[in-house]
Amino acid sequence: MYFREDGNPQGKPIVLVHGFACSLHWYDRVVPRLADDYRVIRVDLNGHGLTGGDQGLDPQDQTHSLAAVLDELDLTDAMVVGHSYGTDTALGVGAISARVSEIVIMSQSPDYSLAKLPRGHSLVGLPMVPQLVHHLTPDWVVWRVLRGGFRPGFDIGSGFDDPRQPLHDRAVMSRGMYRAVAQTRDLELRAEPLDARVYGIDKPVLAIHGRHDQFFDCEASITRYRAAGATVRVIENAGHTPNVETPDEVAALLREFLIAPRPL
Template identity: 30%
Template sequence: MRHDDVTHLHGMHVVHYGPLQAPPLVLIHGSGLSGGSWSPVVPTLADQYHVIRVDLPGHGQSSPAPSYDVPEQASRLAAVLDELGLRPVTVVGHSSGGYIATALAEQRPDLVGSLALISSGPSPDALLPQPVLLRMLIAPPLGPLLWSIRSDAMLRRGVTAVCNRPVDVPDDLVAEVRGIGYRTFRKVLRRNTAYIAERSVSERLTALDVPVLVIFGAADRRWDPSSAHHYDTVPNARVEQLPDVGHLPMFEAPEATSELLLAFAAAGR
């Protein structure tokens, strides 16, 4: 996997892959992860697209932000894309990264040509009871203490707790996951919940005139897999469920995930 360019724009760490003259495809990770969470699918995508991978504020190698409101993060990403001179782009968001992708399309329809959401729960009532380790890491009173003493093994278990298939978490992703602070993570989770509580993602997408691909693991352990069908009512939306796959399709089924994204992006050209 070749880095064509690495930049730091508007406080966000941005990495480019593939031919810069190719159609742009933007990858947005989920809460608590980083741009490194896309590593299994980037090589295939970068064969045909100019792939732009970002670290969201407070994650990976990006700077903290004064606000983690979803619309504010989308606005910051829009500023990055404006500075890069990229439009229209195919935007792909994983989990809560799908909320930022949706907010970007709401704010700047001129920037977003098509929109793909992977494992993005549509509303708060679709959230499943979370694995014990994640609950302990996130919630007081043990959360701050456990967060401060997290080992690499604990971080790997935290990432894989929402997977249904065996996953090998690379060292560089573990290092980037370690970078997010406890208070930042709690703020991000609260602001994500506020965004989908105010209006569900499927309702938001229905109001947009943009092609949508929804990919959901049929064995997602974070969001109720049946909630993927909430997106069936969205015009111009296609819903794909991956059998036996949990919350991280990029790691659990990279080939299938890449194929779906490539076909979707090609249809939007």
């Protein structure tokens, strides 16, 4: 699993995990806002970015791969932040690794019952469909789907050093990720929704949502996470991707959560 380190080598570790069809570049604007005080580590999940490959794509496999990175780096007292598909990995590694002290989940409903995903999304898990989607979908269609992940009117390209970064990340993603997110993950969330995992974990959890998330029901999600015991924060001017749209607010919320008093 490819990873990148920035910031203060002596600082508390913050591990940033991206979502489906993304890469560590989706935190490019967040890192400089944390690097003065914290040791910031970003990963490319299996099947994504410079990690690549077609193995270890399901949420549980991603969790064990990330746990191995934490072991390799010998981290202690680490905060793990997961965005969208990466929330499963953040909660998973928090549950199995004593190296994790806080967990942040961002822009993910507890299960797909609260999803507002593009029509027919489940079909991409069928044989041969991912190859057709990857090879035949023109860029303008990809941009149209991507816009659903941001607040209305946000210039997606402005959130990246390379305005075409989202297209590059999708192009190099393993085709097997479609099945992992549309089928395997759906079954796992049905068996154990993320709010049930939050309730069952003995570590502080922060849930961040953008008010204008067009992929998941924000209000219903925050209600369920709050009931499960998570601290909940809503970014009013963000959509599904606050780490790209509102990096100042995301960094400020992470800092606030780290210094917040914990119940005895």
